[in-house]
Amino acid sequence: MACIGPQGELTESARKMLTALESPSSPEDVASRTSLPLFRVRAGLRELAEGELVTMINSLYTPTDRGRSLLA
Amino acid sequence: MSNQETNKIQDHNVSDAAPAASLPRLGMAAPAFEAVTTHGKIRLEDFRGTWVVLFSHPADFTPVCTTEFLAFAGIAAELRQRNVELLGLSIDSPTSHIAWVRNIKDKFGIDIPFPIIADSNKDVATLYGMVSPGESKTETSRCVFVIDPNGIVRAMIYYPLTTGRNTDEIIRLIDALQTTDKHGVATPANWKPGEKVIVPPPTTMEDVEARLKAGFECTDWYFCKKAL
Numbered sequence: 072m073a074c075i076g077p078q079g080e081l082t083e084s085a086r087k088m089l090t091a092l093e094s095p096s097s098p099e100d101v102a103s104r105t106s107l108p109l110f111r112v113r114a115g116l117r118e119l120a121e122g123e124l125v126t127m128i129n130s131l132y133t134p135t136d137r138g139r140s141l142l143a
Numbered sequence: 144m145s146n147q148e149t150n151k152i153q154d155h156n157v158s159d160a161a162p163a164a165s166l167p168r169l170g171m172a173a174p175a176f177e178a179v180t181t182h183g184k185i186r187l188e189d190f191r192g193t194w195v196v197l198f199s200h201p202a203d204f205t206p207v208c209t210t211e212f213l214a215f216a217g218i219a220a221e222l223r224q225r226n227v228e229l230l231g232l233s234i235d236s237p238t239s240h241i242a243w244v245r246n247i248k249d250k251f252g253i254d255i256p257f258p259i260i261a262d263s264n265k266d267v268a269t270l271y272g273m274v275s276p277g278e279s280k281t282e283t284s285r286c287v288f289v290i291d292p293n294g295i296v297r298a299m300i301y302y303p304l305t306t307g308r309n310t311d312e313i314i315r316l317i318d319a320l321q322t323t324d325k326h327g328v329a330t331p332a333n334w335k336p337g338e339k340v341i342v343p344p345p346t347t348m349e350d351v352e353a354r355l356k357a358g359f360e361c362t363d364w365y366f367c368k369k370a371l
Binding site: 074109110111117118 | 182183184185186188189190192193223228
C-alpha cells in the first residue's frame with residue numbers, strides 16, 4: 072500500500088483511508104466508504120498502524136493524534 | 144534494505160527460515176505469505192472473504208507475459224464482479240514490475256489494476272511450487288492458483304513458458320467453482336453458465352431410488368443432470 076511517502080507525507084490511498092475513519096471502523100467499513108478493494112484496505116490499515124497513524128481496538132481502527140495531524 | 148530483505152516472507156506463523164520447496168494440495172489451506180507487491184506489502188490473509196487468482200509469469204518485459212498481462216487486465220473487472228481479485232507474481236524486483244507496468248500503459252494503453260508480487264528471493268514461488276527446474280531454474284512457470292474466500296486452494300493450472308494462458312478458461316473455472324459451492328453440484332466438460340449441471344453421484348441405494356424419482360435428466364442411475 073505504501074501509505075507514507077519518502078518525505079513522511081500521506082499517500083493518496085492513505086489519506087482516503089484516514090479520512091474514512093470518522094468513527095472507529097472496520098476494514099470492511101473503510102473499503103465501503105473509499106471504494107478501495109478490501110485487501111488493499113486491510114494491508115493499508117496494517118501499515119498505518121505500524122506507522123502509529125491509527126490504532127486498532129476490538130478490530131476497529133481509529134486515527135491517532137499523529138494520523139489526524141497529517142490529515143490537517 | 145535490499146529487495147531480498149524487504150521481500151522476505153514474514154508470516155507470523157512461520158519461521159524466518161527459507162521455505163522448503165512444496166506444492167499446495169487441492170482442498171488444503173493455501174500457504175500463508177507476506178510479500179512486497181506493486182501495491183505495497185500484502186499478506187494472503189488480506190484477501191480473506193474474497194476469491195484470489197494467484198498467478199505467476201516467467202519474467203517482466205517478455206512478449207508472451209505481456210500478452211497475458213493484457214488479457215488478465217481485460218478480465219479484472221469481470222472477476223471483481225465475481226468477488227475475485229487477481230494477484231500476479233514473478234521473480235523480479237519491484238522496480239522491474241513498476242517499469243513494466245508503466246511500459247504496458249505507454250505502449251498498449253492498458254492499466255494493470257492488480258498487484259504483482261516481487262518475489263526476488265523466490266520465497267512465494269517456492270512455497271507454491273511455481274518453479275519447474277526442468278524448464279527454468281530462475282523463472283516461474285505460468286501457474287494459476289485459485290484460492291477461495293476461506294483460503295483453501297480450489298484449483299491449480301500449470302502452463303509451460305512457451306504457452307500463454309486462456310483467461311476465458313479462468314473465468315469459466317471460477318464460475319464452475321462458485322456454482323458448485325452455491326448449488327452443491329458438479330459441472331461437466333466444457334460447461335458454461337446456463338448449461339445443465341451434474342447431480343453428484345448417489346452413494347446409497349436409497350439415494351439411487353430417490354434420484355430416479357426426482358425428475359432429473361438421467362442417462363443412467365449414476366449420470367444425472369439438472370438445470371439450475
